[in-house]
Amino acid sequence: MSCDFLALAQPGVQKLSPYVPGKPVDELARELNLDPAGIVKLASNENPLGPSPKVLEAIRAELADLTRYPDGNGFELKRRLAERYDVQPDQVTLGNGSNDILELVGRAYLAPGLNAVFSQHAFAVYPIVTQAVGATAKVVPAKDWGHDLPAMLAAIDEQTRVVFVANPNNPTGTWFGPQALEEFLAQVPETVLVVLDEAYIEYASGGELPDGLDYLSRYPNLLVSRTFSKAFGLAALRVGYGISSARVADVLNRVRQPFNVNSLALAAACAALADADYLAESRRLNDAGMAQLEAGCRALGLGWIPSRGNFIAIDFGRDTAGINQALLAAGVIVRPVAGYGMPNFLRVSIGLPEENQRFLDVLGQVLARG
Ligand SMILES: *Cc1c(COP(=O)(O)O)cnc(C)c1O
DSSP states (O other): OOOOTTTTSOHHHHTOOOOOOOOOHHHHHHHHTOOGGGOEEOSSOOOTTOOOHHHHHHHHHHGGGTTSOOOTTOHHHHHHHHHHHTOOGGGEEEESSHHHHHHHHHHHHOOTTOEEEEETTOOTHHHHHHHTTTOEEEEEOOBTTBOOHHHHHHHOOTTEEEEEEESSOTTTOOOOOHHHHHHHHHHSOTTSEEEEEOTTGGGOOTTSSOOGGGGTTTOTTEEEEEESSSTTOOTTTOOEEEEOOHHHHHHHHHHSOTTOSOHHHHHHHHHHHHOHHHHHHHHHHHHHHHHHHHHHHHHTTOEEEOOSSSEEEEEOSSOOHHHHHHHHHTTEEOEEOGGGTOTTEEEEEOOOHHHHHHHHHHHHHHHHHO
16 A cells, blocks of 8 residues: 555645646647637736847857856846845845745745744745745735735734735735835834735836835845846746845845856846836836726726736626636636635736737627626
């Protein structure tokens, strides 16, 4: 008789479900025998612009050194990030996506008997990095789909080492303002690391969302995590970073894989950071697409959660599994969020104008059919 290797896994891992990514275009094409070129994917909050020519050029230049290990310290990218954000290079931790930064936090600060606090409907990676190391996830009920920061504060106890807050949050798109963050940080015990996940911060404007970096000098227990996957358009390459006190960065560095960010990703991130036009175009496209999807939802009589990300959670007022299937059959991939406790919603990433329109047209047909 063979033994059960699930039962042998540590209890936190047994209770996890694997992260469910957006369905790849080629997978749907295979399953339904569709032409991949005709499929629209609005499921993974990817940048619809495609890669910046400057990024492609930087990658091509780097190819000549493919036999070499990358710079394990990411000197040049750290230097550029430090310059841009007015911090010291030793405050920067580079990650294989910002997902990696979240994992480093889990490995460095969480363990059995300790816990991490985060919100209901928060990013799915928080429970994974918490339970993977045998720590306990303290999930705080959301308020109006967003983080209930006072309730999260109240959930912090002696065993809490980390609080994960996403601003804006994925998949809800909800956000909080500078004053709410200030009040929160002022009350979190200084022994608790606040991981402020700002994966979508580059899309925000007008001071509506706080810039987490503004709080670093006063809160040594703050770590701001950001990514090149969204507004900078490098999702495939996997580059993210944390900015924190040098002390926290030093700790994360101890558990980091030596060469966690590859050389093409490092070169691409440097080029992306310098490409102001691309970022401006990402934002413009996102603002226009958000307005387009909101208008489309309104026309279809659908509600949604106001969002400051590059996606929107649409409220169908009923289970969306059937609607999602019908969209897939028509070659439109969006993201079901039942796994996030939101079975009546679908999360739709902002695409190019024609992609958004295709989604709205197909959705209109699906809903008309009942
Ligand atoms: C997309 C996302 C990330 C990070 O993605 P990476 O590609 O790993 O950098 C982190 N947090 C949230 C909330 C996200 O939506």
